Amino acid sequence: MTTASSLLSAQGVSVSFNGARGRVDAVRDVSLDIQPGEVLAVIGESGSGKSTLARALLGMVPMRSGQLHLDGEHLAADTRRRTLAQKRRIGMIFQDSAAAFNPRFTIERILLEPFTLMTSGKDPHKAQRPAELLDKVRLSSDFLSRYPHELSGGQRQRVGIARALAGDPDLLICDEAVSALDVSVQAQILNLLSDLQEEGGLSLLFITHDLSVVEYLADRVAVMFRGELLETGSLSEVFDAPKTDYTHRLLQAVPRLDDFAGDLVGIAPEPLGRS
Amino acid sequence: MTQTEGSAVATPDRPTRSRQHGFLARIRGVAVWPLRLKLGLVVLLVEVLAAVLASHLYPGDPFAMVEIPFLKPGEMSGYPLGTDLMGRDIAAQLLHGARFSLLVGLAATLIATVVGVTIGLLSGYFGGVIDHSLMRLTELFQVIPHFLLAITLVSILGATLGNIIIAIGITSWPMIARLVRAETLILRELDYVKISAVMGAGTVRVIVTHILPNALPPVVVAASLLTASAVLMECGLAFLGLSDVSRVSWGGMIGAAREALLDAPYMTLIPGAAIVLTVMALSLIGDGLNQLLNPRGHA
Numbered sequence: 001m002t003t004a005s006s007l008l009s010a011q012g013v014s015v016s017f018n019g020a021r022g023r024v025d026a027v028r029d030v031s032l033d034i035q036p037g038e039v040l041a042v043i044g045e046s047g048s049g050k051s052t053l054a055r056a057l058l059g060m061v062p063m064r065s066g067q068l069h070l071d072g073e074h075l076a077a078d079t080r081r082r083t084l085a086q087k088r089r090i091g092m093i094f095q096d097s098a099a100a101f102n103p104r105f106t107i108e109r110i111l112l113e114p115f116t117l118m119t120s121g122k123d124p125h126k127a128q129r130p131a132e133l134l135d136k137v138r139l140s141s142d143f144l145s146r147y148p149h150e151l152s153g154g155q156r157q158r159v160g161i162a163r164a165l166a167g168d169p170d171l172l173i174c175d176e177a178v179s180a181l182d183v184s185v186q187a188q189i190l191n192l193l194s195d196l197q198e199e200g201g202l203s204l205l206f207i208t209h210d211l212s213v214v215e216y217l218a219d220r221v222a223v224m225f226r227g228e229l230l231e232t233g234s235l236s237e238v239f240d241a242p243k244t245d246y247t248h249r250l251l252q253a254v255p256r257l258d259d260f261a262g263d264l265v266g267i268a269p270e271p272l273g274r275s
Numbered sequence: 276m277t278q279t280e281g282s283a284v285a286t287p288d289r290p291t292r293s294r295q296h297g298f299l300a301r302i303r304g305v306a307v308w309p310l311r312l313k314l315g316l317v318v319l320l321v322e323v324l325a326a327v328l329a330s331h332l333y334p335g336d337p338f339a340m341v342e343i344p345f346l347k348p349g350e351m352s353g354y355p356l357g358t359d360l361m362g363r364d365i366a367a368q369l370l371h372g373a374r375f376s377l378l379v380g381l382a383a384t385l386i387a388t389v390v391g392v393t394i395g396l397l398s399g400y401f402g403g404v405i406d407h408s409l410m411r412l413t414e415l416f417q418v419i420p421h422f423l424l425a426i427t428l429v430s431i432l433g434a435t436l437g438n439i440i441i442a443i444g445i446t447s448w449p450m451i452a453r454l455v456r457a458e459t460l461i462l463r464e465l466d467y468v469k470i471s472a473v474m475g476a477g478t479v480r481v482i483v484t485h486i487l488p489n490a491l492p493p494v495v496v497a498a499s500l501l502t503a504s505a506v507l508m509e510c511g512l513a514f515l516g517l518s519d520v521s522r523v524s525w526g527g528m529i530g531a532a533r534e535a536l537l538d539a540p541y542m543t544l545i546p547g548a549a550i551v552l553t554v555m556a557l558s559l560i561g562d563g564l565n566q567l568l569n570p571r572g573h574a
């Protein structure tokens with residue numbers, strides 16, 4: 001664990017929820033590092049704790065134990081004890097772009113909120129900021145007066161990225177950021193994220209269950225299972241030579257087009273009432 | 276969605292009109308209002324107009340004895356609704372009574388809504404001990420029969436306009452509180468509420484800008500139904516002689532006329548019809564608003 005050069009370093013992060021049937025350990029003793037400029041994909045099945053981990057890093061859910069460091073400096077788990085500069089350095093994009101925005105806010109107001117909350121003192125150019133952000137995600141400033149429900153899923157997700165970029169962050173946490181989108185829109189959003197990452201030297205923490213997205217975007221991969229981190233490694237290490245049996249099976253479980261090519265035989269449907 | 280290809284700058288052309296419209300967007304456009312909402316609003320508007328014009332159309336004291344008693348409606352010109360047991364003009368009393376009934380209904384609802392929304396927000400947002408104690412308090416008010424509690428309060432405090440409003444308001448807030456609490460429990464878990472807090476928004480800011488406005492639509496519906504029940508409750512109090520005796524009230528009119536229920540049923544039927552009409556109008560409004568604001572549930 002080299003915390004010195006890491007952008008964000010997490011050690012021994014555990015998150016628990018108190019449910020009706022007792023305590024649920026959603027994340028257990030997870031440690032990981034994100035280097036500047038890299039894309040780290042966290043993969044795992046539903047309920048493996050990958051989203052909870054992302055939310056804990058951002059401070060949206062409280063950690064039971066664990067330490068966070070941002071650029072080697074201690075990062076409080078409680079966001080109220082983080083400095084404005086620390087808050088600005090991590091942005092978050094959500095899966096459900098319908099729940100990500102206040103339905104009564106215009107896009108302009110949605111994009112102004114981070115400046116209102118995370119800027120100390122007066123920003124003389126505050127009024128122009130929302131339009132600048134929309135430009136970064138390639139939406140025209142005509143969208144400023146719109147409401148979230150008037151936008152398509154892909155447009156909404158761009159607004160989500162714009163809001164995450166408001167603090168000029170070094171790290172973007174993307175929680176299933178493209179899972180709810182059509183495949184064609186998915187590709188556009190992934191291209192946008194990839195461009196932003198290359199242009200701005202952003203690090204991405206990419207939470208997903210979609211392994212083709214991982215192959216497209218990730219430098220390194222972390223595999224989670226039942227709240228625990230099973231293995232981390234470069235994309236090729238994990239995908240080509242998985243260390244654990246679970247990772248192997250997880251990768252096997254994904255249907256690939258080339259597996260089917262050739263041996264896909266059509267079966268004519270039987271008419272109803274026969275057999 | 277299709278114009279966001281590649282790096283081309285997307286412009287909004289044809290917004291996808293989803294069913295999840297904003298609150299204001301849903302209210303706009305009288306054309307799409309449900310019929311029951313329009314109907315209820317028209318009836319209520321007529322009543323408000325009558326209440327406002329009451330002292331204009333019938334300037335004198337509505338309690339003044341102006342003619343012989345037991346005049347049937349239409350029997351003498353100038354007294355279209357006749358006179359009561361004491362020879363007082365029923366039409367004048369009806370209009371002046373509208374003023375009192377509507378005032379009590381709306382003011383009591385305002386109190387109940389303010390108290391209920393505040394308690395519901397605090398309870399739902401903070402949870403834990405605060406939620407627990409506030410909900411026990413709410414239940415305490417819920418298990419006591421509302422009308423009995425109102426009677427007791429008015430008896431203790433004295434039957435004045437202000438006290439009647441307070442008594443009815445205090446007995447009506449639990450429903451609003453539970454409603455707002457339930458909404459808040461859902462809203463506080465939403466990403467936009469959480470990210471706002473993560474970015475540094477204080478509790479008050481999160482509640483006022485993100486939770487309250489989005490919890491309001493069901494409250495608007497409930498408030499109109501609450502007004503109906505507040506009007507009814509005031510009539511009940513007045514019928515029992517527990518309302519402000521210096522003011523005309525529909526319930527009071529019925530209470531006074533019950534001695535002549537068989538001889539002159541019109542004396543009770545006329546204010547009774549006014550009550551039914553008002554409550555019906557408010558219920559229609561509540562129902563219509565529910566349909567308008569909540570496109571998913573046509574209960």
